[in-house]
Amino acid sequence: MTNQPSPSVPALTMPPRPTPPRARINKVTSSYADLLKSVREAGLLRRCRRYYLLLLTILAVVGTGIWVVFFILGDSWLQLAVAGASGVVFTQFAFLGHEAAHQQVFASRSANEWTARLIATLVVGMSFAYWTDKHSRHHARPNMVNHDPDIAQGVVIFHNEVPSSRGRLGRALGKHQGYLLFPLLLFLGWTLHIDSLKYLLRRGPVKYRWLEIALLGLHFGAYVGLLFLVLSPAIAVTFIVVQVAVFGLYMGGSFAPNHKGMPILSENSRVDFLTRQVVTSRNIAGGRFVTLLMGGLNHQIEHHLFPDMPRPHLREVRQLVKAHCDAEGIAYTETGLLHSYAIVVRYLNTVGLAAADPFTCPVAGEYRR
Numbered sequence: 143m144t145n146q147p148s149p150s151v152p153a154l155t156m157p158p159r160p161t162p163p164r165a166r167i168n169k170v171t172s173s174y175a176d177l178l179k180s181v182r183e184a185g186l187l188r189r190c191r192r193y194y195l196l197l198l199t200i201l202a203v204v205g206t207g208i209w210v211v212f213f214i215l216g217d218s219w220l221q222l223a224v225a226g227a228s229g230v231v232f233t234q235f236a237f238l239g240h241e242a243a244h245q246q247v248f249a250s251r252s253a254n255e256w257t258a259r260l261i262a263t264l265v266v267g268m269s270f271a272y273w274t275d276k277h278s279r280h281h282a283r284p285n286m287v288n289h290d291p292d293i294a295q296g297v298v299i300f301h302n303e304v305p306s307s308r309g310r311l312g313r314a315l316g317k318h319q320g321y322l323l324f325p326l327l328l329f330l331g332w333t334l335h336i337d338s339l340k341y342l343l344r345r346g347p348v349k350y351r352w353l354e355i356a357l358l359g360l361h362f363g364a365y366v367g368l369l370f371l372v373l374s375p376a377i378a379v380t381f382i383v384v385q386v387a388v389f390g391l392y393m394g395g396s397f398a399p400n401h402k403g404m405p406i407l408s409e410n411s412r413v414d415f416l417t418r419q420v421v422t423s424r425n426i427a428g429g430r431f432v433t434l435l436m437g438g439l440n441h442q443i444e445h446h447l448f449p450d451m452p453r454p455h456l457r458e459v460r461q462l463v464k465a466h467c468d469a470e471g472i473a474y475t476e477t478g479l480l481h482s483y484a485i486v487v488r489y490l491n492t493v494g495l496a497a498a499d500p501f502t503c504p505v506a507g508e509y510r511r
Contacts, residue, residue, distance in 0.1 A: 173416070173466070173469075173470055174414075174415060174416040174447075177416075177462070177463075177466050178448075180462070181448065181451075181459060181462065184459075184462075186448075186451060186455040186458060186459050187448065187450065187451055187452075187455070188452075188455075189246075189247065189248060189249055189452060190246075190452040190453070190454045190455070191247065191248065193452065193453070193454050194238070194241070194246075194247045194452070197238060198238065201231060201234055201235055201238065204231055205228075205231050205235075208224055208227050208228050208231060211224055212224050212372070213372065216372065217372065217373050217374050217377060218377070219377060219380075221373060221377055221381055222380060222381065222384050224381075225380075225381040225382075225384040225385040225388070226384055226385070226388045228385050229331075229384070229385045229386070229387070229388025229389040229392060230388060230392060232265070232266055232267075232385070232389050233388075233389055233392040233393050233396070233437075234437065235261055235265045235266055236261075236262070236266045236268070236389075236393060236437075237396075237436075237437025237438070237439075238261060238437070239257075239258045239261035239262045239265075239266060239270075240258075240277075240437065241437070241438065241452070241453060242254045242255075242257040242258035242261065243255070243258035243262075243270070243273070243274060243277070244449045244450055245449075245450040246449075246450055246451065246452045246453065247452070255270075258270055259350070259354070259357075260357070263354050263357035263358050263361065264357045264360065264361055265361070266361075267335055267338075267358060267361045267362060267365070268334050268335065268338045269338035269339070269341055269342050269354050269358065270350075270354060271341065271342065271348050271349050271350065271351070271354060272337060272338045272341035272342065273338075275341070276291050276292075279291050280292045281446065281449060283407070283418070284401055284418070284419065284422045284423065284446065285401050285404060285405065285406050285407055285422035286406075286407040286408075286409065286411055286418075286422075287301060287406060287407065287408055287409045288409045289409065292397075292401065293401075293406070297326060298319050298322075298323065298326065298490065298494075299316055299319065299490070299493055299494050300402065300406075300490070300493065301406040301493060302493055315494075316493075316494030316495070317491065317494050317495050318491060318494070319490050319491065319493075319494040320486065320487035320488060320489070320490035320491035320494070321487060321491070323394075323398065323486065323487060323490060324391065324394075324395070327390050327391045327393075327394035327395060327398070328387040328390055328391050329387075329390060330389075330390030330391070330393060330394045331386035331387065331389040331390030331393070332386055332390070333390075334390070334393070335386075338358065339355075339358065342354055342355050342358075343355075366378075366382070369381055369382065395483075396435075396436045396437065396439050397439065398483070398486055399424060399426055399442075399479065399482035399483065399486060400423060400424060400439060400442040401422055401423060401424065401442070402486040402489060402490065403424070403482075403485045403486045403488070403489035403490075404421065404422045404423060404424055404475065405421050405422055406422075407422065416447070416470070416472065417472055419443070419446040419447050420443055420446075420447070420467055420472050420473070420474060421472065421473055421475075423442040423443045423446050423475070424442060424443075424475045424476070424477065424482060425440060425441060425442055425443050425444075425460075425474075425475065425476035425477075426439075426440035426442075426476070426477065426478070426479050426482055427440075427476050427477060427478050427479075428440060428478070428479065430457075432479065433453065433456070433457065437453070438453035438456055440479075441456035441457060441460060443463060443474065443475075443476075444456045444459050444460055444463055447463065
């Protein structure tokens with residue numbers, strides 16, 4: 143793991159508020175503005191439509207090829223290989239939808255949002271409205287207690303500020319939750335699908351609620367109907383289980399290294415935008431293959447600083463960000479993928495143990511302000 147520099151503002155969230163009159167200008171905040179200006183002048187925020195058109199074409203061709211193989215194989219247990227492959231392709235589509243939602247693909251906000259909405263609902267089977275709400279809150283305050291939904295209390299404990307009323311089984315599992323992370327990720331796909339539907343059916347305003355419900359209905363109706371039309375019930379059900387498990391494991395395995403095991407900020411933290419986004423994020427080292435594998439999420443620091451920056455420019459801006467963080471004395475974290483998983487597992491076990499026993503987790507207490 144090495145420490146070094148970083149740059150942007152979440153495309154799905156509002157930028158930091160301007161400094162009130164007569165208030166003292168924060169040096170780091172000011173330097174971020176300078177960095178953002180340099181990045182814009184370098185053209186690193188310009189759209190890469192040809193890249194995304196090529197990526198969309200490749201995914202469409204591969205996806206079509208998978209379904210051609212599906213029809214060729216017919217009612218065979220070999221279809222489980224097709225199920226695994228379709229889980230990978232669904233995840234790659236989800237990465238593309240994520241980038242469109244962050245305004246990375248087109249110059250038009252409307253074009254980006256509709257592209258993301260159609261990919262999320264019709265292709266992947268997730269509510270775009272649900273994802274936008276959850277992901278925007280995460281980008282605004284990553285790893286901040288009671289603000290970041292990605293570290294909210296659930297089956298897995300992500301920090302030591304959790305109620306002490308967990309049952310005996312919960313406390314026992316918490317002590318070893320790091321080892322259970324990847325088995326639990328096999329169920330993440332189900333969680334995303336179910337939570338999407340719950341979000342759309344909740345009370346209160348939801349943008350394009352009925353359209354998204356209709357698109358999700360079309361997705362699952364066509365998908366499940368086709369499986370049971372071609373396959374026997376046993377193979378069809380197993381196909382669905384395998385596909386959703388691969389989707390969840392791939393999605394979770396790509397997002398987990400980004401922030402888990404990084405400093406947790408208290409609910410009332412006043413850390414400036416630049417520091418907050420950098421110290422709570424972790425980059426994954428590797429070349430273009432890793433970037434393709436993780437949908438650009440390996441450049442997590444740069445993505446959080448410049449959420450509307452297209453994937454091809456993230457690697458290019460990395461050196462600028464590292465140098466800037468060095469100059470400002472801000473820790474820049476980057477490590478290998480397997481090493482990041484080991485860090486996450488150790489961290490979750492430590493935090494789970496802290497929740498089960500009366501002592502404070504030293505890792506989770508870092509950067510409290």
